Amino acid sequence: MNCAIGIDLGGTKTAIGLVNENGEIISREMFATEGPEKTIEEMGKSIDRMIEKVGIIEGIGIGSPGPIDSKKGIVVCPPNLPEWRNIPLADILSHKYKVKVMLNNDANVAALGEWLFGAGRGVQNFIYITVSTGIGGGAVLNGRFYEGENANALEVGHATIDYKGPRCGCGNYGCFEAMASGTALARFAREAIKERRDSILAGYERIRAEDVFEAAKMGDALAVKLVDDEALYLGVGLTNVINSFNPGMIAIGGGVSKAWDMYYEKMMQVIKERALPTNYEVVQVVRAKLGEDIGIVGAASLVYNLSME
Ligand SMILES: [Zn+2]
Structure with a gap:
């Protein structure tokens, strides 16, 4: 072989x-x-x-x-x-x-890799997005690897989703990455506990994204709200991708995808409400398989x- x-x-x-x-x-x-x-x-x-x-x-x-x-x-x-x-x-x-x-x-x-050997096998228009410390992506369009003019296509992490939002590492404001990455979720949590001392998260020395998901699972009200916002930001960011590329599939990988069940439903609801029906109709949003x-x-x-x- x-x-x-x-x-x-x-x-x-x-x-x-x-x-x-x-x-x-x-x-x-x-x-x-x-x-x-x-x-x-x-x-x-x-x-x-x-x-x-x-x-x-x-x-x-x-x-x-x-x-x-x-x-x-x-x-x-x-x-x-x-x-x-x-x-x-x-x-x-x-x-x-x-x-x-x-x-x-x-x-x-x-x-x-995800297209050839993972969730995207056989999909003609396929987008992969990783949500972890940052947000990045790649694409196969019309059955061909698409890298853009100089290999920087699908920098979707730096698409603006809130033009008044927090400053991103790239210098822009309210980028998808600055709103919905694991780093952003942890940062929102650290800011929120200043006002919400009743949250379990207020007892953490340094909050990570996985701590927020864990606390939400335990029913902590602040964590549930933060995860809900995360689902909203993911839904908004993915809607832009769906409307721009009209893909048959988006596969999501990266650390934040491990908590898939905690936000999948809400994220899909946001996409359904916001994406063009023609584009929503044909897209599957799934977890990446290659881990x-x-x-x-x-x-x-x-x-x-x-x-x-
Ligand atoms: Zn950015």
């Missing part, structure tokens, strides 16, 4: 996996991400061990935090990889291993997508 290597280059960890053509991870390794020299050396050791297992690989796919240059395979200057500046990672690896090496940003590769494996499988799917074209 054909195998490809998927590399999930993360801000703190790098995960590498040998992935077969069914999207199954046969072997995986993980190490701390450091400066480019040390990390690329570790990548090489892992790749050597994996190639030893199967003899030959189809290629190597890499998912990296943005900004990247997907055409040249360069990690440009991700804010959470401060030592990585204009590193031609794809060239370095393709020179060493004499195989095709593809690089794209982590949200785009996750979308491709924690999405980084590795998504990266490897860059190689499989290439072989399909």
Whole structure:
């Protein structure tokens, strides 16, 4: 069976996996991400061990935090990889291993992986959105991976949903990410407990998004309200995506999707009320299927997508 290597280059960890053509991870390794020299050396050791297992690989796919240059395979200057500046990672690896090496940003590769091997199989117009510390996304449109002019399509996390809303990391105000990410939910909770000392959350030293979901499950009134608002913001943000792209499916991944049952119904109700009926009618909004494996499988799917074209 054909195998490809998927590399999930993360801000703190790098995960590498040998992935077969069914999207199954046969072997995986993980190490701390450091400066480019040390990390690329570790990548090489892992790749050597994996190639030893199967003899030959189809290629190597890499998912990296943005900004990247997907055409040249360069990690440009991700804010959470401060030592990585204009590193031609794809060239370095393709020179060493004499195989095709593809690089794209982590949200785009996750979308491709989820489309090829997860919830989006067979869907012609598919959007993947990750809701965790930030909000990002990727798309397959008309059955083809869509990355935009310079691999920055589907930056839906920075679509404005409240123009008077809180300042976002990007400099804009009231971005989808500043309103509905896990980070935003935790921030809203920390602000709210200043007035609501009766909430369970007021006893937490540092509130995380999962604490808010946990407290809501226990019936804490403030937490229930915060989760309700989260469902509203998600619904509004997704409505923009549904009206813009007219997708057949949106799959949601990332940490906040773990609490799916807590907000799904309300979020769908908001979408139903706000999206154009023509667009609402044809879209399924589902939880992503690949879970924690999405980084590795998504990266490897860059190689499989290439072989399909
Ligand atoms: Zn923003």
